[in-house]
Amino acid sequence: MTAAPSTPNTGLFSRTGPPGSRATWLWGVIGILLLLLLWEGYKAIGPEAGVVLGDTRLLPRTSDLAMPHTWDMVTRLFEGETQARNASPLWVTVVSASAFTLGIAAAGWLAGVVVGVGLALVMLRWKIAEWALLPWIVLSQTVPIIAFAPVVRSWGAQLELGPIQWEGWMSVALIASWLAFFPIAVGALKGLQSPETAHVELMHTYSVGWWTTLLRLRLPAAVPYLLAALRLGAANAVIGAVVAEISTGQRGGIGRLLIQFAGQASSDPAKAWGPIFGAVALGLVAAGSVAMLGVILSKYRRTEEK
Amino acid sequence: MSTPHTTSPAREQSPPAGDSAPAVAAAHIEKIFPTSGGEVHALSDISLSVRPGEFVSLIGPSGCGKSTLMRLIADLDQPSSGELQVFGKDARQARRDQDYGIAFQKAGLLPWRTVSDNIGLPLQLHGVSSAQRKARVQGLLEMVSLEDFGDHHPDQLSGGMQQRVAIARSLAEKPRLLLMDEPFGALDEMTRERMQTELLRICTETGASVVFVTHSIPEAVYLSDRVVVMSPRPGRISEVVDMELEDPAARGDDLREDASYFRMITAVREALHGGAPSGRGVETR
Numbered sequence: 001m002t003a004a005p006s007t008p009n010t011g012l013f014s015r016t017g018p019p020g021s022r023a024t025w026l027w028g029v030i031g032i033l034l035l036l037l038l039w040e041g042y043k044a045i046g047p048e049a050g051v052v053l054g055d056t057r058l059l060p061r062t063s064d065l066a067m068p069h070t071w072d073m074v075t076r077l078f079e080g081e082t083q084a085r086n087a088s089p090l091w092v093t094v095v096s097a098s099a100f101t102l103g104i105a106a107a108g109w110l111a112g113v114v115v116g117v118g119l120a121l122v123m124l125r126w127k128i129a130e131w132a133l134l135p136w137i138v139l140s141q142t143v144p145i146i147a148f149a150p151v152v153r154s155w156g157a158q159l160e161l162g163p164i165q166w167e168g169w170m171s172v173a174l175i176a177s178w179l180a181f182f183p184i185a186v187g188a189l190k191g192l193q194s195p196e197t198a199h200v201e202l203m204h205t206y207s208v209g210w211w212t213t214l215l216r217l218r219l220p221a222a223v224p225y226l227l228a229a230l231r232l233g234a235a236n237a238v239i240g241a242v243v244a245e246i247s248t249g250q251r252g253g254i255g256r257l258l259i260q261f262a263g264q265a266s267s268d269p270a271k272a273w274g275p276i277f278g279a280v281a282l283g284l285v286a287a288g289s290v291a292m293l294g295v296i297l298s299k300y301r302r303t304e305e306k
Numbered sequence: 307m308s309t310p311h312t313t314s315p316a317r318e319q320s321p322p323a324g325d326s327a328p329a330v331a332a333a334h335i336e337k338i339f340p341t342s343g344g345e346v347h348a349l350s351d352i353s354l355s356v357r358p359g360e361f362v363s364l365i366g367p368s369g370c371g372k373s374t375l376m377r378l379i380a381d382l383d384q385p386s387s388g389e390l391q392v393f394g395k396d397a398r399q400a401r402r403d404q405d406y407g408i409a410f411q412k413a414g415l416l417p418w419r420t421v422s423d424n425i426g427l428p429l430q431l432h433g434v435s436s437a438q439r440k441a442r443v444q445g446l447l448e449m450v451s452l453e454d455f456g457d458h459h460p461d462q463l464s465g466g467m468q469q470r471v472a473i474a475r476s477l478a479e480k481p482r483l484l485l486m487d488e489p490f491g492a493l494d495e496m497t498r499e500r501m502q503t504e505l506l507r508i509c510t511e512t513g514a515s516v517v518f519v520t521h522s523i524p525e526a527v528y529l530s531d532r533v534v535v536m537s538p539r540p541g542r543i544s545e546v547v548d549m550e551l552e553d554p555a556a557r558g559d560d561l562r563e564d565a566s567y568f569r570m571i572t573a574v575r576e577a578l579h580g581g582a583p584s585g586r587g588v589e590t591r
């Protein structure tokens with residue numbers, strides 16, 4: 001493999017800019033405001049029955065049932081989850097379900113990091129392993145693992161791991177890690193192979209071995225690629241966890257809540273939006289955590305030139 | 307065909323790494339690159355000896371094999387045939403023993419390391435304690451006049467400063483031999499002249515031998531004891547020109563205006579451009 005240019009051109013993973021900059025926040029806020037405006041604007045002026053062309057509905061009905069007011073969605077969060085007198089506010093339910101799912105996604109993500117980086121190291125060390133493994137790694141992502149989720153769960157239930165009991169959440173984490181490890185393996189390999197020939201040869205003139213070169217050159221050089229890969233991995237782990245919760249019927253997480261409250265939407269349309277906000281927040285927290293990692297490792301994101 | 311005036315190679319006289327062994331002894335080196343478009347004969351019958359403490363420049367048109375020769379000496383590549391010794395050992399052993407330091411056209415600094423950490427990299431890799439490292443790096447920073455920049459990162463430095471860091475790094479382990487491939491190629495003329503004077507001072511201080519690749523005739527003349535003129539296709543040594551100038555240790559900016567300096571420039575230019583069948587006019591011995 002030829003040497004990559006010194007400025008990481010991470011291709012697929014090219015969004016390596018600092019996520020905390022003021023402009024980023026400003027655009028985020030503007031984006032949300034625009035979305036609100038669009039929603040409420042269409043709701044105000046759109047036809048009650050929505051826009052229908054022939055048999056196809058192009059735009060939804062504007063009724064409160066189909067499109068609750070944004071403020072209703074927000075205020076609903078602070079009302080009780082159920083009609084019961086002692087019911088906790090909806091947001092508490094949403095937050096605890098999100099935390100549960102976040103924990104599973106984090107476990108899946110960590111497993112994905114270990115497997116992904118491990119595979120990248122093996123492929124870096126042995127060219128032949130790269131030939132042998134890379135096609136399988138790519139193929140692995142074509143397996144519709146979500147469709148197999150119930151099977152994974154029932155296989156897991158039959159597993160005997162000594163004193164450890166295979167639990168439902170482990171199946172969810174396994175599926176999350178399946179989706180997370182792929183971008184991490186590919187991104188880590190690309191990053192580890194990113195040092196210029198000149199730098200690799202410099203290490204050669206110092207007569208140091210593979211491990212020292214890895215530690216002092218390849219790993220630091222891989223950081224920008226790794227950060228982008230870890231962020232993609234985190235997003236995949238979250239999506240994987242939520243969808244796997246739904247398809248394995250795992251209780252306690254945001255996936256379950258999404259389905260459950262959507263079922264109640266005909267009587268309480270704003271309530272269904274609670275877990276949707278929760279899922280969005282989940283993704284933001286996951287991405288934010290990786291961004292924090294990027295701040296800690298910021299010195300490795302420098303390039304030689306200005 | 308002109309007969310190459312080369313120093314006789316130290317083929318037989320290679321004692322185990324002693325002080326008397328030449329820094330570089332190349333005998334009848336050939337280098338052929340097999341490529342998809344056929345073989346590239348990069349070096350042909352290269353014989354050259356560099357004495358300890360000697361400053362030798364390689365000059366010649368692009369593609370005449372200067373960098374290839376440097377890479378062979380540095381054990382970044384191996385000759386197809388011929389014998390190459392560095393301080394009486396084969397190049398591989400000399401690399402293992404860290405007998406040389408290299409500085410190439412691109413500074414090649416690690417962007418995530420501070421200037422000090424870049425200079426101290428070889429020391430760190432070879433297990434020098436951090437206290438010793440700090441002291442040595444401080445000395446090197448002073449040597450290249452970058453005392454105030456130890457905590458900066460490479461992207462905060464100009465090209466000339468980066469190059470000085472790379473040179474300091476190449477000197478970190480006090481190598482007996484410096485391999486420099488167009489180290490000043492990217493610098494402006496003013497910085498370049500200052501760096502040349504600094505390099506001479508450093509070499510006098512450390513007593514290191516230098517093999518120096520350049521495209522600039524004045525640079526080669528100013529720095530060298532001998533200038534090796536190469537010609538392409540296949541890369542070979544066409545002439546070796548002795549610099550009949552004052553001792554490099556005593557050279558300063560006033561040399562750049564001296565008649566002897568211009569005489570040597572003319573001699574190298576004729577050797578380079580002449581390429582005349584009879585190697586006219588250049589006294590090389």
Ligand SMILES: Nc1ncnc2c1ncn2[C@@H]1O[C@H](COP(=O)(O)OP(=O)(O)O)[C@@H](O)[C@H]1O
Nearest residue numbers: 339341346348367368369370371372373374375
């Ligand atoms: N790795 C390589 N593979 C094939 N050809 C090479 C390689 N390295 C150098 N060459 C060829 O060898 C010749 C000498 O190159 P080089 O040593 O870089 O010349 P110089 O440094 O004098 O400009 C050139 O023709 C170049 O194309």
Ligand SMILES: [Mg+2]
Nearest residue numbers: 372373374487
């Ligand atoms: Mg060259």
